[in-house]
Amino acid sequence: MKLTISLAQMNVAFGQPAENFSRLEPFVAQAADEHADIVVFPEMWNTGYDLTRLADIADVNGAQTQHVLSSLAEKYHLMIHGGSVATERHGHFYNTTYVANADGQIIASYDKVHLFGLMHEDDYLTSGNAKDRFEVKSVPATSVICYDIRFPEWLRTLSLTDSRVIFVPAEWPTPRIAQWRKLLAARAIENQSYVVAVNRVGSDPDNHFGGNSVVIDPLGNEVLRLDDQEGLQTTTIDIAATDKARGFMPVFADRRPELYQ
Numbered sequence: 001m002k003l004t005i006s007l008a009q010m011n012v013a014f015g016q017p018a019e020n021f022s023r024l025e026p027f028v029a030q031a032a033d034e035h036a037d038i039v040v041f042p043e044m045w046n047t048g049y050d051l052t053r054l055a056d057i058a059d060v061n062g063a064q065t066q067h068v069l070s071s072l073a074e075k076y077h078l079m080i081h082g083g084s085v086a087t088e089r090h091g092h093f094y095n096t097t098y099v100a101n102a103d104g105q106i107i108a109s110y111d112k113v114h115l116f117g118l119m120h121e122d123d124y125l126t127s128g129n130a131k132d133r134f135e136v137k138s139v140p141a142t143s144v145i146c147y148d149i150r151f152p153e154w155l156r157t158l159s160l161t162d163s164r165v166i167f168v169p170a171e172w173p174t175p176r177i178a179q180w181r182k183l184l185a186a187r188a189i190e191n192q193s194y195v196v197a198v199n200r201v202g203s204d205p206d207n208h209f210g211g212n213s214v215v216i217d218p219l220g221n222e223v224l225r226l227d228d229q230e231g232l233q234t235t236t237i238d239i240a241a242t243d244k245a246r247g248f249m250p251v252f253a254d255r256r257p258e259l260y261q
């Protein structure tokens, strides 16, 4: 099975959801022009890390995000991995993904599990405690968000399901881009999975964000990597490469989980 994937490496207007929502459609339209099966957005693209103002700007119940993603997916008839957005649910704030299928239905959602203290997420957000699972043209896939990639045990847990593609929206600062690339490659190799990771570009009051959105194959090779400028690029991956990697080196069968406590 082949999947054509577009990476929407967008800039984010700090604390301006209306402006950010207006930026989505051109990316989706370009992805559709490039015959993508799915287009992927970065982390917290509705608000950026304007965490002190979440009470005013977070998306209540994710309603606006779900409506916009559904409408665009149906209009352009492609799947959208909506990166993540700041949401408010029952008086708590979350960093939340939504995935829309090509018919415009929301088929998956995930709340960031590991909150990033260096950017004060733990002061404002509530962590998630569950995995997601969805299919892209019948290929099983799952999501994590940014700092989650530093927790190999979490991505292993996800990969012990039938997942073959791990989607990673991010707001990853420029000074640690070398770590971003190494961590993503390691997660792809050890889990014998594709990793599709989309980072934002531009700046907020505290950080500059380094792009380098990337698709990595199950052997750790970069299939596609963007630079540090805003833009969308598209590539096609062959999921058979995950079977080949798993067949050649039986990492999953060779695990010793009884020793891992």
Ligand SMILES: NC(=O)CCC(=O)C(=O)O
Pocket: 043, 116, 119, 145, 146, 147, 148, 150, 170, 171, 172, 173, 176
């Ligand atoms: N938004 C994030 O989770 C950033 C994570 C990060 O920068 C890191 O080094 O980890």
